[in-house]
Amino acid sequence: MKRLALIVFSSWAALAQADAPLPGDIIQDLNALQGSLASAEGEQALESVIERAQRQAERLESGNRSDQWASALYDQLAAGALSRQGENSAAADRLERARSRSSVGAEQASRWLRQEAQLRRAAGQRAQAIGLYQQWLDDQSDRDMSWQLVRLLADDAQWEAAAERLTPLLTEGEPESDARQALALGVMRRAGRGEQALGWLVEDLSEQSGSNAWRQAAGLAQQAGQAGLAAGLWETAWQLGIFDSNEDFDTLVELHLAGGTPARAAEHLERALEEGRLTDDEATLRRLAQVWYQARAIEKALDSWQALAEASQQSEDWRRYGQLAYAWGEEARAESAWETAQALGDNEVDAWLANLR
Template identity: 40%
Template sequence: MAMGVGLAMLLGGEQRALAAGPALSQQSIDRLQGLERQLSSGHYQQVVESARSRAASAGSSQADQWARALYLQLAASAAQRMDQPGRAADLLYQARAIETAPLSQRLQWLEQEAKLRLRAGQMDQASALFDRWQGQASLGSDDLWLGARIHARLEQWDDALHWVRLARQNDASPDSEQLALAASIYQQSGQFSEASRAVEEQLNQDDSDPARWQQAAALYQRIGQPDRAAALWEAGWQRGILKGEEALLTRARLHMAGGTPARAAEMLSAALDQGSIEDTEANRRLLASAWAQSRDHHKALQAWQVVAERSDDAHDWYMLGDLAYGWGVWSQAEKGFAKARARGADNPGQLLLMEGVAAYEQGRLDQAQQVFQQAEEFGDSADQAGQWLALIESDRRSQQSSLSSRISMR
């Protein structure tokens, strides 16, 4: 970090010093040049002590105050070279408080102090100084990205968002690290669309990191674009960057969320057949759910039948019964509900009702009557069960009347 701007002008003689600030006496110039030679020779502690002493004893005239500011700058430079950034920042703070110093020089000291505070780990002070500096000067893209990073480290996300937007306006080609910072700030600020675009820019620069694909897909899901998440994941899969069982399962889930469940079902079925994924109950349930979501009645019911028979779990039997009931496949519906009830599923009265309806729809009135009679024993299904039993009695009377009419006609 260059800190000798004022002194460089002094070394050129009094005319340059006049251009930078009030004219200095030859004595002040000689003292400043002597301290700079000591600094160049590595006598840092001596420079700090002597420069601070000279600054403390400076007079009140404009020339003396300008010399005081330059003494403090020299002391700060020596402190910095002793790896004392906090001390150097304190000295520059004193120097830039001297109003006699030219505004351009004080602004440069503000920049230097801000960066020294950062090096010293004084993050709160650094962030405040960066904000002040940005308000008074036109910063380059590197400094704008630095300001964004400082606020991000402090988790000051609104301020970080302001800085990252300034940086992106000023920098048309951010590198991968800067894009990662931008994506993080956008995400933490709730700007998920901007975050997803930043991650995609990273992928355009380097698509080799699976974590970036995962982040981008998650962001698109977060902003309600599951189809885009599925398409992105599919691209990563086809390029061979996303691979393995978990990636394939995620691929299937994203297709289901993105509106292409049949594609998910087909890939899961093929993967199970080929042994690409483990043949577990969970994976079979995912396959069955994909077929059900795609509304392929035959394959969905077949898949849920396999799951239920393998697990013998009440919920799986209920899923089979519920799907079959909705699609009017009454024999499977009756079996599913009966098995679920036998395995201790919740709401047995409601299960009995649906089981009875399935039996009734198959014309098995005696079986339906027995099931509805059991349903009458549960408070939440008693009324409906009674209505179905009355309907069955009505059907029987109608059947008996019809039968009697046919006999009398003979």
Template identity: 35%
Template sequence: MFRHSHRRHGTHRQGPLKVLMAMGVGLAMLLGGEQRATAAGPALSQQSIDRLQGLERELSNGHYQQVVESARAHASSAGSSQGDQWARALYLQLAASAAQRMDQPGRAADLLYQARAIDTAPLSQRLQWLEQEARLRVQARQFEQAADLFDRWQGQASLGPKDLWLGARIHARLEQWDEALRWVRLARASDSSPSDKQLALAASVYQQSGQLEDASSVVEAQLAQDDSDPARWQQAAALYQRIGKPGRAAALWEAGWQRGILKGEDALLNRAKLHMAGGTPARAAEMLSEALDNGDIKDSDAHRRLLARAWAQTRDHQQALRAWQTVAERTNEAHDWYMLGDLAYGWGAWGQAEQGFAKARARGGDDPGQLLLMEGVAVYEQGRLDQAQQVFRQAEQFDGSAEQAGQWLALIDSDRSRPDLSSQVSMR
């Protein structure tokens, strides 16, 4: 296959075309696609051609280790002329092909590294070897070297979508997120129909590099391709929460729920929480009430508290106070009584405020002085000055509330000294 011939008008230069076509049984075929040189190398001597043909036959016959050893030996003893150095590069390529067939990608990559370092070889051929070495480094799991080679390769050639996605994956594997982001953007710009795995890679890279808007759009693109995976809906909702779009997160979750993809108690509870965060608490309160009534979720203290918080967000005073009253009576815990009292206090429901703070204090609630102050205000607002006075005097015993309690006691004394106000208070 390697021939040395003479023509009337000069010696025919045996460039790499036929040599590399002969390599079709070697590295080129193994890595996909027949290589064809685009530029001729220096003329090969007849001795080099004969040796290359012999090594090619050995390669075809499966004598891989022998090819590696012989090719490396010939490469080591090659002369310094341009033709000899070109032959040396081809010996190394043959050795790399044999190493690849022995499932030694790291060894094959090292041999190609030596081959492409020979500047006598045409630039186009060295670029082809760089590409092949890059792929071999990936096979050998030598990701740092592969990443460097992919960067060099991309800087010298126009890569297709498949290779661009591979470059992104290598950098992501190394957690080099800025570089991975650059490769993902190149890949998406050249690929109008990325696969599901490629979109998943893009979403991961966008998240890791802080490009959450882009990540959310990719996840939605995945949903458009296949909306049957609940994890995708969860991921999309989580991303929108992270970028400060809880309304969009709630809308996505609602869509997944309505399609029957998101289901079960946990999904329903998360659906309610997202509606609460997204500005539609009334929807959350309604679905929680219905779920509790129908037994779709466990009638637990935690779920009752969630319902009460949802009603409180709607600012439906009656429903909210009723819900917190139910929770407090059910648990008899200081925190729940305080929540009832605090909510009622803000809305001027003084009877429930008094009850909430008094019960919270009785159950050992934090900051009893402050609880006494608020209870005293609730009693005062109901016109019971004597009882309010007693409560404020108790509050005076605590350092943190003594000053304010004293001011309220002074106000009560002032009220009593003014007949017109005293009569109004007694009528409350």
């Protein structure tokens, strides 16, 4: 069971004057019980603190203003001991009792409300925790608590409410961790605000941004149907050296193809061949030829198909090379290609050659 440490006040004397004066014997007893809690080791010692604190809280709760204030402080001590035991739900119940006392001032009630909210969350009481977080944040500003509420709302599939809470957090600055960034993107996507999330991500991207931020931005652009932007983001990260693996390179080529910039994809393939990232084998040459064809770069496409055909010595490749050359008005190259295909036993090129002669 998840344990959540509660803040326990170090000086009951200060609290004694905060909301209602406490008798000296009560202050002495509270200090002694707090000391017992601080030094408690083992379940038996904690149980002793809990029993004493609860008995005192219940004895005093129906008394005057001072008694009620003391009762609330005993409830807080009981909550501290219960949380030490991992009894977060029971601890939260005690804090709820404590802050409900009429003698408890607004500032102290707010502190206990915050602690109760966190205990409810730790206890898995999501609906109650959400209500308490919202109540506390209605009167307070706390970035960490706001992120916790966003997580609770997301866990409860309240995507629109989570997005509403998230928007001002993103306006104030980017998430402080990868986990919060992933949470923000997930919430925005599920709330149908992908464009807003994408704009936020792209605006904050820089050379100092981690690779995860660039990947998420490119992925979100793809999901939003902006393939060209995805390719541009990946290209930028590649040029900055943020992406450099072979997997990143393959993604770069595929994104350019999907984004309508096949010539850029082909240029990357050529450079990779020159630099030795890719081996000069048949598979690579075929990929390069197909990409140059997709880019409709005539000379580059024809040269690539010729290089492929020469490497593979397959009649089908010579035939395809000839068909492309013929379609683009390069009849001499077409004839030479088909003659080679014919010599390799391809009878399908006979009709093509007859058209040239």
